[in-house]
Amino acid sequence: MPELPEVEVTRRGVAPHLEDRIVEDVVLRREGLRWPFPPNLRELLAGRRILGTGRRGKYLLLTFEHGTLIVHLGMSGHLRVLPEGIELKKHDHFDLVVRGPEGRRVLRLHDPRRFGAVLWHDHDDGELEQHVLLRGLGVEPLEDKFSGALLHQATRNRSAPIKQVLLAGDIVVGVGNIYACESLFRAGINPKTAAGKISRARYDKLAEAIRDILAAAIVQGGSTLRDFIAVNGQSGYFQQTYFVYDRAGVPCRNCGTPVRQIKQGQRSTFYCAVCQR
DNA sequence: AAGCCTACCTGTTGGC
DNA sequence: TGCCAACAGGTAGGCT
Incomplete structure (x- = not known):
């Protein structure tokens, strides 16, 4: 499914619901997708403010003061922003619950084929661009450097x-x-x-x-x-x-x-x- | 180092 | 209708 345009459409869609919001809960419904979820994600994120969203290639980035949540949608993943209490569907693997002016909202990751990923990069571990998944990536096609x-x-x-x-x-x-x-x-x-x-x-x-x-x-x-x-x-x-x-x-x-x-x-x-x- | 191949998964489709 | 094989948007990692 998601190539760069789909990831960017997703980023633009989630951004107004996430930026400057406080994470109130994290729900993991399985061990992981392509790789294990960071097991301490709730401790890492609960009470923390999302400063902004970004994208590197097909990786979606949620920036916090102390690190970055890296989300990849793989071949079949998508993110929705939902009010609380919406019934779970098969393959809904991960929720990020945030509080905003309109109340609590759930960012929900759905990924049947499970080629997606949710990873944490702590700012203490160095530059995000040097993350093992990001460091080998080529230039962004929509930036000036690309020609x-x-x-x-x-x-x-x-x-x-x-x-x-x-x-x-x-x-x-x-x-x-x-x-x-x-x-x-x-x-x-x-x-x-x-x-x-x-x-x-x-x-x-x-x-x-x-x-x-x-x-x-x-x-x-x-x-x-x-x-x-x-x-x-x-x-x-x-x-x-x-x-x-x-x-x-x-x-x-x-x-x-x-x-x-x-x-x-x-x-x-x-x-x-x-x-x- | 480039380049090829495999692996990770489920859901859908098309042929019989 | 049922069964089964082939195929699907990504990409790391292992091998030559």
């Missing part, structure tokens, strides 16, 4: 296909399977092309495509394919604007040639063999 020049320079020694290099996340973060396919279509680049063989001019186009597509997806509330919903329960709409993703055999919106589906590194790739060379 065709950066993509070009960073890929000179990469022989892997551009699609897989984008997904790897060590050069640029947040571009998952959907947005990698869509961006390569927009830039007219065949996903199988070796990353190191793509020209600077084509990378300029790709960087622009990634930026534009991610930004547009955020405006649309992200993509709702199977189960993504925003904090308020609304679906995203970006999937209606897909050019290639999930459209195998359907005529290309640009040239009419049927969209192809192939496997790259066990993941589906969708592309137009005519528009993408």
